[in-house]
Amino acid sequence: MYKIIRWNFPNCGGSIDGKHIKIVKFANGGSFFYNYKEYFSVALMAIVNDNSEFIYINVGCNCKNSDGGVIETTKFYDKLLENKLHLPSNDVTKNDMNFVSVADDAIASHENILKPYAEKI
Numbered sequence: 001m002y003k004i005i006r007w008n009f010p011n012c013g014g015s016i017d018g019k020h021i022k023i024v025k026f027a028n029g030g031s032f033f034y035n036y037k038e039y040f041s042v043a044l045m046a047i048v049n050d051n052s053e054f055i056y057i058n059v060g061c062n063c064k065n066s067d068g069g070v071i072e073t074t075k076f077y078d079k080l081l082e083n084k085l086h087l088p089s090n091d092v093t094k095n096d097m098n099f100v101s102v103a104d105d106a107i108a109s110h111e112n113i114l115k116p117y118a119e120k121i
Contacts (some may be wrong), residue, residue: 010094013087014049016103016113018067021059033062043070047101067106080110087112 020041024034033040047056058074069119071077079085088099100114107113 009096011088011099012050012102012114013099014047014055014101014105016045016047016071016101018043018045018070020044021072036066043067044113045070045076047076067104068108071107073121080112085112 002043005117015089020035020037020039021044023040023042025040026033029040033042035041038043041089042059043055043092045056045061049055056074056076059071059072090096090098093099098111100112102114105118107115109115
């Protein structure tokens, strides 16, 4: 079982985030790797567990999209939607609540992804 007590955040198994990595334009690459931030890059999408270990890495997607668009091209996301990640079920988690990973607002909503509250307080 995950060391969920360590961070005082029950049922949280890790974090999801992406990063644009600047690259030199390929000789015949055209604008395929030109991103919305207006430079050439590839996307790194990574997931770390509650022990700060990388458990999933996806590198190489063209970066016309934000993190949300990049994650939707990964096998991880396909398995998440198909409920094939073998995440702990609610009957074994604390207070019968969903097991989650935290992500920024660019990632699509899902019952196993916890995002920041969108409204200003």
